[in-house]
Amino acid sequence: MKKYIKEYGFILLFVIFGILSYIYSFAFGIKASKTFLDMFIEMISFIPIVFVLVGLLDAWIPKKKFEKYMGPESGLKGTLLSVIFSMFQAGPLYGAFPIVYILYKKGASVKNIFIFLGCFSSLKIPMLTIETGYLGIEFTLARAIITVPLFIAIGYLMDYYLKNKDFKVTDPTESN
Amino acid sequence: MFPNIILLWIAGIAIVSISYYFDKEKTKQGVNKGIKIFKGLSSPFVNIMIIASIILVLVPPEMIEQYLGGDSGFFGVGLSAIIGSVTLIPAFIVYPIASELLKRGASYMVIATFITTLLMVGVVTYPLESKYLGKKVALIRNVLNFFAAIIIGLLIGAIM
Numbered sequence: 001m002k003k004y005i006k007e008y009g010f011i012l013l014f015v016i017f018g019i020l021s022y023i024y025s026f027a028f029g030i031k032a033s034k035t036f037l038d039m040f041i042e043m044i045s046f047i048p049i050v051f052v053l054v055g056l057l058d059a060w061i062p063k064k065k066f067e068k069y070m071g072p073e074s075g076l077k078g079t080l081l082s083v084i085f086s087m088f089q090a091g092p093l094y095g096a097f098p099i100v101y102i103l104y105k106k107g108a109s110v111k112n113i114f115i116f117l118g119c120f121s122s123l124k125i126p127m128l129t130i131e132t133g134y135l136g137i138e139f140t141l142a143r144a145i146i147t148v149p150l151f152i153a154i155g156y157l158m159d160y161y162l163k164n165k166d167f168k169v170t171d172p173t174e175s176n
Numbered sequence: 177m178f179p180n181i182i183l184l185w186i187a188g189i190a191i192v193s194i195s196y197y198f199d200k201e202k203t204k205q206g207v208n209k210g211i212k213i214f215k216g217l218s219s220p221f222v223n224i225m226i227i228a229s230i231i232l233v234l235v236p237p238e239m240i241e242q243y244l245g246g247d248s249g250f251f252g253v254g255l256s257a258i259i260g261s262v263t264l265i266p267a268f269i270v271y272p273i274a275s276e277l278l279k280r281g282a283s284y285m286v287i288a289t290f291i292t293t294l295l296m297v298g299v300v301t302y303p304l305e306s307k308y309l310g311k312k313v314a315l316i317r318n319v320l321n322f323f324a325a326i327i328i329g330l331l332i333g334a335i336m
Contacts, residue, residue, distance in 0.1 A: 007219045014226045028233060035229035039272050043221065046181045047268075048214055049188035055210025056195055059202045092266060094301045097308040114317065121321075122295040127267050133180055134271035135278070135287075139336060143288065146331050150324045157320065162313070172307035 046133040054090060054126040061088045070108035070116070079152060082112040086119035087128075096120040104169035111159035113169070118151030217268075224269045232276055241281035252286045253333075257326055260293030261318075264300040267291070285333020292325035 014036070021029020066085040070078045089096070099120075100113055108116070123144060132140045196203040244252050274287050297318050298305060306314040 010223050010226065011219065031233045032230050035232055035276070036226055039225045039229060039276065040222065042275070043225065043272060046184050047221075048211075049185055051214035051217075052207050052210035053188055053191060054213060055208065056192065056203065056206035058209060059206030060195065092264075093295070093298055094304055097305060101308060117317070118296070118321070118324075122292065129184065130268050130271050133184055134275040136180060137183075139284070139288070139332065142332050142335050143292070143328060146328050147292075147324075150327065154317075154320050154324060158313075158317070161316070167313065168310070169308055170310075172304075 042134070047130070050126060050129045050133070053129065057088060057125065058090075067103060067106045067108070070103060070106075070112040072107075072109035072111075074109065074112065078109065078112050079115060079155070082108075082115040082155075083119050083123070083148060083151075086116045087123050087125050089120055089124050090126050093121045098171070101169050101171045109159065110162050110167060111155040113155075114158040115151055115155035118154055119148070122147055221269060225272060228273045228276065232280070237280045240277060244277060244282035244286045246283040246285075248283070248286060252283065253289050253326065253329060256286045256290035257293045257322065257329070260290040260325070261297040261322060262299045263294060264298065265294065267295055270294060283333060284336040285329055288332035288336075289326060289329025292328045293322065296321040296325045 017029055018033035018036075020026070021033060066081055069081050070085070074081070089099070096117055100117055103113055103116060128140055128144065131143075192203065192207065195206070242248065244256065248255075270291060274291060278284070278287055299318070302314060302318060305317070308314075309317065
C-alpha cells in the first residue's frame with residue numbers, strides 16, 4: 001500500500017486537482033491539465049512501441065561478440081564497431097564507465113574507448129527513437145550525422161594525447 | 177509529429193513480426209522485457225510531465241521566447257549549455273519538455289545545445305568518471321565534449 005502511494009500518490013493528487021479545476025473553472029488548473037494531457041497523449045502514442053523494440057534489441061544482439069574486435073589493430077573496422085556497439089546500449093552515461101572498464105580489460109584501444117564513450121552518450125538507438133518521436137526525424141538525423149565525426153575526432157585526439165602517458169581505466173569497486 | 181508516430185508504429189510492428197517469424201521464443205522474451213521496462217519507467221515519466229506542465233503554465237511564452245528563442249543568441253546558447261552540463265536528468269524525460277519548449281518559441285539552436293550538453297557532459301558524475309578514467313582525463317573528456325556539444329547545437333540551429 002505504502003509503495004503504491006509513493007509511486008502513484010502524486011499522479012492521483014494531480015488528477016483530483018484537475019477534476020476540481022474543471023468543476024470550479026479554475027483557469028490555471030485547467031491550463032495545466034490540458035498541457036499535461038497533451039504531453040501524456042503524445043507519450044502514450046509512441047513510447048510503448050519504443051520500449052518493446054528496446055526489449056527485442058536486447059534479446060537479439062549478442063553484445064559479448066563486439067568486445068573482441070575493438071583493439072589497437074582493429075583500424076577502421078574497430079572504429080565502426082565501437083560506434084555500432086555503443087548504439088545498442090541503453091541507460092545513462094555513468095552506466096557506460098563499467099562497460100569501458102571491461103572494454104579496456106579486453107584490450108580495446110584508447111581511440112575506440114573514447115569513440116564508444118562519446119557515441120554511448122548520444123547515439124543509443126532507444127534514445128534516438130524517442131528523439132525522433134518528439135523532435136522529428138530531421139532533427140535526430142542532423143544531430144547524429146554531425147555527432148559521429150566529432151566523436152571520432154575526439155577519439156583520435158585522446159589517442160594522440162595519451163600515447164606515452166600510461167593511461168589506465170581503473171575499476172573503483174575493485175580497489176577497496 | 178503525427179507522421180513520425182505512424183512511421184514508428186509501422187516500423188515497430190514490422191520489426192516485431194519479422195522477429196516473431198524467425199524466433200518466437202526470443203520475440204516473446206524481448207517484448208515482455210520491453211513492457212517491463214515501460215511499466216517501471218511510466219510513473220517517474222508521468223510525474224515529471226506533471227511538474228513540467230505546471231511550470232510551463234506558470235512561465236509565460238514571451239519569457240521562453242525572450243530567453244530561449246531565436247533572438248537570445250549567445251546568451252541563450254551559453255545558458256542552455258551550462259544548464260545541460262550541470263543537470264542529471266534521463267534523456268527520455270527531457271524530450272517531451274524540449275518538444276513543449278519548441279512549441280512555445282524556443283529555438284532549435286538552444287534546445288539542441290541543451291540536449292547535447294545534457295547527454296555528453298556530466299559535471300555531477302565527474303567524481304565517478306574520474307575514478308574510472310583518472311581526474312585529468314575525465315576533465316579533458318568533459319571539456320572536449322562541452323565544446324563539441326556547442327558546435328553540434330550551433331550547426332543544428334543553422335540547419336533547422
